[in-house]
Amino acid sequence: MGKKDAKSFLIKEKQLFCPICGHDKFWKDEARVEKGIGQFRPDWEAVTLTCEECRHILWFEH
Numbered sequence: 001m002g003k004k005d006a007k008s009f010l011i012k013e014k015q016l017f018c019p020i021c022g023h024d025k026f027w028k029d030e031a032r033v034e035k036g037i038g039q040f041r042p043d044w045e046a047v048t049l050t051c052e053e054c055r056h057i058l059w060f061e062h
């Protein structure tokens with residue numbers, strides 16, 4: 001895929017594991033959700049962590 005290396009992350013001082021497959025390495029990215037999408041407020045910014053193994057995406061509010 002040519003993506004950068006996945007990393008492990010700490011959330012609240014606890015290591016993050018994928019809730020789907022239990023993997024511990026993620027790709028970090030940032031996302032901006034545009035107006036008018038579902039329940040999100042305008043200009044909602046988020047950090048996304050994509051599981052290297054199963055591609056599940058975890059969202060964190062910026």
Ligand SMILES: [Zn+2]
Pocket residue numbers: 018019020021022023051052053054055056
């Ligand atoms: Zn996973």
